[in-house]
Amino acid sequence: MLKEETLSTPHDCTECPIRHRAVCARCESDELEVLEEIKYYRSFQAGQTVIWSGDKMDFVGSVVTGIATLTQTMEDGRTQMVGLLLPSDFVGRPGRDGSAYDVVATTDLVMCCFRKKPFETMMERTPHVAQRLLEMTLDELDAAREWMLVLGRKTAREKIASLLSIIARRDATLNLRTPQGALVFDLPLTREAMADYLGLTLETVSRQISALKRDGVIVLEGKRHITVPDFNRLLDEAGDDSDGGMFA
Amino acid sequence: MLKEETLSTPHDCTECPIRHRAVCARCESDELEVLEEIKYYRSFQAGQTVIWSGDKMDFVGSVVTGIATLTQTMEDGRTQMVGLLLPSDFVGRPGRDGSAYDVVATTDLVMCCFRKKPFETMMERTPHVAQRLLEMTLDELDAAREWMLVLGRKTAREKIASLLSIIARRDATLNLRTPQGALVFDLPLTREAMADYLGLTLETVSRQISALKRDGVIVLEGKRHITVPDFNRLLDEAGDDSDGGMFA
DNA sequence: GGCCTACTTTGACCCAGATCAAGCGCGCGG
DNA sequence: CCGCGCGCTTGATCTGGGTCAAAGTAGGCC
Structure with a gap:
C-alpha cells in the first residue's frame, strides 16, 4: 500500500464506501444496490485494537479517516509493524477466514465495512473486482518486499x-x-x-x-x-x- | 508462498502446466485449449538470471523443477532475498508490466510459461482464476509480512x-x-x-x-x-x- | 497558573553481529 | 594422485545500535 502505483487508484468521491474505483458503489452503479445493502461503518478510538491476530474476520472494508497499523507480536513482547493503513486503504482477506496480524488504530479511526460473505458473492459475479483486488494485493506485496530490503540491509x-x-x-x-x-x-x-x-x-x-x-x-x-x-x-x-x- | 495454507493447493497432476487446480489445464478442462495454445517451457542454468528487476515481463508461469530466488539489490551491492520459489510456485504479476525484483535460478531450473496477454484474457473470462490468484497472492503477502518480523526483530x-x-x-x-x-x-x-x-x-x-x-x-x-x-x-x-x- | 503524564532527547556503556583474516575439506580436472 | 578452487568454518577484533538511566518538553486538566 506504499507503492507509487496505488497513489492514483483512490479517487476523491467522498461518498464511496471503498475509495477505489473498482469497488466503488457510486462509480460502479451496477454494484450499488448490493454494496449499500451490506455496508456499515465502525469507529475506533486511538489505541484500540480493530482486530486481533487469529480472530475470525467477517468483514472487509477500507479506512475512511484516521490511521491504523498492522503489527505482529512475539510472546516476549517484541513487535514488528508490517503495514500502515491510511485513508482509502483496503482491509481484509477475501477468501481467507482469520486475520494474520493485529490491526491497531493509532489515531481515532473510522472504517467502512462490508460483510464478507455477500462481498465475496458480489466478487464472483463481477470479475473486475477480483482483478482490481489482485492488483492492489500485488502492490502491497511489492511494498512488503521493498520493506524487507529496508529491514534486512539498511x-x-x-x-x-x-x-x-x-x-x-x-x-x-x-x-x-x-x-x-x-x-x-x-x-x-x-x-x-x-x-x-x-x-x-x-x-x-x-x-x-x-x-x-x-x-x-x-x-x-x-x-x-x-x-x-x-x-x-x-x-x-x-x-x-x-x-x-x-x-x- | 511459505504459508501453511499453500501446502494443500498444489496438486500432484504431473502434466499440469501450473501446479494449482485453479489454473490447471488438465483439471479445468474448459480452459485446456487456451492454455495449451499459449504454453511454452524455458530452462535456465544455475546462477542464471531469469528476469532482471524493472524488465518488461511478458509471461506468467510456474516453477516445474529447480529453485529460484527473488532478490533486491542496492547500488552498493547489498542484497536482500525477498522470496524463494520452489517447484509449483507461481511467478508473475497479472495486470503489472515489469518485474519488481531480480529472479535468479539458484539451481538448474525449468519453468512453464504462458504469454501474459492471452493469460489475462483467459482470466477475464474465468473469474475463479482471478480469485485463486488473489488467494495465492494473499498467502505470499502473509509470508512476506511474517518474514518482516524475522528480519526486524529476531x-x-x-x-x-x-x-x-x-x-x-x-x-x-x-x-x-x-x-x-x-x-x-x-x-x-x-x-x-x-x-x-x-x-x-x-x-x-x-x-x-x-x-x-x-x-x-x-x-x-x-x-x-x-x-x-x-x-x-x-x-x-x-x-x-x-x-x-x-x-x- | 501549575502540576502530571506521556513523549522525546541525550548521555554512558555494552554486546550481538559485522569485518577482517586465516585455515579447512571436498569435489573436480588434469 | 595431486593440486586447485570454492564453499565453509573458525578466530580476533571492531562497531552500530541496543540498553539503562536521566533529564527535557509539551499538552491537558484541575
Missing part, C-alpha cells in the same frame, strides 16, 4: 530516511509544497511506532532524526512537523535510486 | 531456526521422517544465500548453524544434509509458538 539512518520518503511520497498529492519546492508534512507516528516499523529502538530513531536534522536533510518544528528542503537528498540518504525527476 | 539464532523450520515445513509432505519422528531434508541454499535471506553475513550464518548443531537442535551430515530430531524444539528456538501438535 542502516538506522537509511531506515529513517526510507520511512520519511515513503510517508512523504505516500500522500504526495496532499502534501504542501513551499515556493522553494520543499515538501512539508506531519509525521503520523510516534517515535515508538516508527521504531516498530523499522526494527529499531525508539532511542535510535530519536538519535537518527536528530542527526538528519543536524545535517540539514530535514527541518523539524516541534516533534511531528517536518520540512524536506531537497527530496532527492532524502532519497539519497535512504540509499534509493534517485527518482528521475518526479520530485526534482 | 536474533541471528532465531533467524536461522526460523529459516530451517520454514524449509522443513514448506515441503513437509516430501520430507523423510525417521522411525523416531525426526525430520530429514537437504538445504537448498548456500550459506551466502541464507545470509541474503536473513539479513546476516555468511559468517554469522555459519557460526549459528554450528551453535545449533553443538546444542543438539539439529544434526548435520556434510554441509547440506540436516536432521531435526525434535521439530518443536526448533520452533521454540525460532521464537514461534509451538504448532499445537502438527509435528508433535
Whole structure:
C-alpha cells in the first residue's frame, strides 16, 4: 500500500464506501444496490485494537479517516509493524477466514465495512473486482518486499530516511509544497511506532532524526512537523535510486 | 508462498502446466485449449538470471523443477532475498508490466510459461482464476509480512531456526521422517544465500548453524544434509509458538 | 497558573553481529 | 594422485545500535 502505483487508484468521491474505483458503489452503479445493502461503518478510538491476530474476520472494508497499523507480536513482547493503513486503504482477506496480524488504530479511526460473505458473492459475479483486488494485493506485496530490503540491509539512518520518503511520497498529492519546492508534512507516528516499523529502538530513531536534522536533510518544528528542503537528498540518504525527476 | 495454507493447493497432476487446480489445464478442462495454445517451457542454468528487476515481463508461469530466488539489490551491492520459489510456485504479476525484483535460478531450473496477454484474457473470462490468484497472492503477502518480523526483530539464532523450520515445513509432505519422528531434508541454499535471506553475513550464518548443531537442535551430515530430531524444539528456538501438535 | 503524564532527547556503556583474516575439506580436472 | 578452487568454518577484533538511566518538553486538566 506504499507503492507509487496505488497513489492514483483512490479517487476523491467522498461518498464511496471503498475509495477505489473498482469497488466503488457510486462509480460502479451496477454494484450499488448490493454494496449499500451490506455496508456499515465502525469507529475506533486511538489505541484500540480493530482486530486481533487469529480472530475470525467477517468483514472487509477500507479506512475512511484516521490511521491504523498492522503489527505482529512475539510472546516476549517484541513487535514488528508490517503495514500502515491510511485513508482509502483496503482491509481484509477475501477468501481467507482469520486475520494474520493485529490491526491497531493509532489515531481515532473510522472504517467502512462490508460483510464478507455477500462481498465475496458480489466478487464472483463481477470479475473486475477480483482483478482490481489482485492488483492492489500485488502492490502491497511489492511494498512488503521493498520493506524487507529496508529491514534486512539498511542502516538506522537509511531506515529513517526510507520511512520519511515513503510517508512523504505516500500522500504526495496532499502534501504542501513551499515556493522553494520543499515538501512539508506531519509525521503520523510516534517515535515508538516508527521504531516498530523499522526494527529499531525508539532511542535510535530519536538519535537518527536528530542527526538528519543536524545535517540539514530535514527541518523539524516541534516533534511531528517536518520540512524536506531537497527530496532527492532524502532519497539519497535512504540509499534509493534517485527518482528521475518526479520530485526534482 | 511459505504459508501453511499453500501446502494443500498444489496438486500432484504431473502434466499440469501450473501446479494449482485453479489454473490447471488438465483439471479445468474448459480452459485446456487456451492454455495449451499459449504454453511454452524455458530452462535456465544455475546462477542464471531469469528476469532482471524493472524488465518488461511478458509471461506468467510456474516453477516445474529447480529453485529460484527473488532478490533486491542496492547500488552498493547489498542484497536482500525477498522470496524463494520452489517447484509449483507461481511467478508473475497479472495486470503489472515489469518485474519488481531480480529472479535468479539458484539451481538448474525449468519453468512453464504462458504469454501474459492471452493469460489475462483467459482470466477475464474465468473469474475463479482471478480469485485463486488473489488467494495465492494473499498467502505470499502473509509470508512476506511474517518474514518482516524475522528480519526486524529476531536474533541471528532465531533467524536461522526460523529459516530451517520454514524449509522443513514448506515441503513437509516430501520430507523423510525417521522411525523416531525426526525430520530429514537437504538445504537448498548456500550459506551466502541464507545470509541474503536473513539479513546476516555468511559468517554469522555459519557460526549459528554450528551453535545449533553443538546444542543438539539439529544434526548435520556434510554441509547440506540436516536432521531435526525434535521439530518443536526448533520452533521454540525460532521464537514461534509451538504448532499445537502438527509435528508433535 | 501549575502540576502530571506521556513523549522525546541525550548521555554512558555494552554486546550481538559485522569485518577482517586465516585455515579447512571436498569435489573436480588434469 | 595431486593440486586447485570454492564453499565453509573458525578466530580476533571492531562497531552500530541496543540498553539503562536521566533529564527535557509539551499538552491537558484541575
